[in-house]
Amino acid sequence: MFDTMTMTKTIGALCGALLIFMLGKWGAEVLYSTGGGGHGDHAQQAYVIEVEGADDHGAEEVEEGPSLEELLAEADVEKGAKSFSKCKACHKLEDGANGTGPHLYGVVNRAVGSVAGFGYSGKLVAVADTWSPENLDGFLTNPKKFAPGTKMSFSGFKKATDRANMIAYLQTIGN
Template identity: 70%
Template sequence: MFDTMTLTKVLGAFCGALLIYLLGAWAAESLYHTGPKGKGEGYAKQAYTIEVEGNDSSAEAEVEDGPSLEELLAAADIEKGAKVYSKCKACHKVNAGENATGPYLYGVVGRAVGSVEGYGYSGNLVAVADTWTPENLDGFLANPKGFAPGTKMTFSGLKKATDRANLIAYLDSLDD
């Protein structure tokens, strides 16, 4: 049936094909690897990140024990609010009618919730508030997903009450 030479050639072809397959898999893994690289090494770095403040319980305790929102708004600094807005500008515009990933923020203080034309809202925003009062904005900016479960806003929130007050004052100053 088969002589030894033919059997050797078939086995050699099979081993060669297996070797080429394994080398190709190794090369592809080296070029396109995105998972853990080895023991003790983490994942590949994310290409784009939005830096936000950490979520620690001591920051939440400060929020509850600090001055009231009215006092913070009275002492708010619009210039500092413009700097805090830099965390928002990746997804929001301040020009009227100019939506981005999120709705435009011009005239947001006092505006009806979910009322921007041409923007598809998600979640239960309308169910939790009627208008964007400073109090509602403060609650939403502190924890968007906690304030309006189901929202598609991925921002984790501003933990410092002074940052929120400064941002609300800045947004309120836009439509003057």
């Protein structure tokens, strides 16, 4: 009725399964770590894409500083190109190549809502006529605040220098 060999195999199988589970958990933590150290350490994410219905408890205040003209005069196009990596999941730079969002070829000083074949939410046309650097700055600061009801779920660039770099980069695309 009681076989020690069967009992040993059963206990060994349970210990092996537990070991595999613990190694899998450790491996997942290593692969998907955000860099936080110990308890109470919170890693700073590179960017946040807000979702409708999410609360704004992590929103930061927009910094005050030099004017947009001053920032654009000193903008770094290369940094703007790097920052575009946050946008390329939804936007394309090629003329006519729409993604989830409209293409951004020649966007600076282009009429708002004018990309043929793209279904805009209609909220953008109500807040601006053209994508001037000033309007782009307002939109890139906080799209949902600039154009309430917009489909764009990106939370925006909080630093004015990041926005200026992005606008300077976009000015080089098709303009």
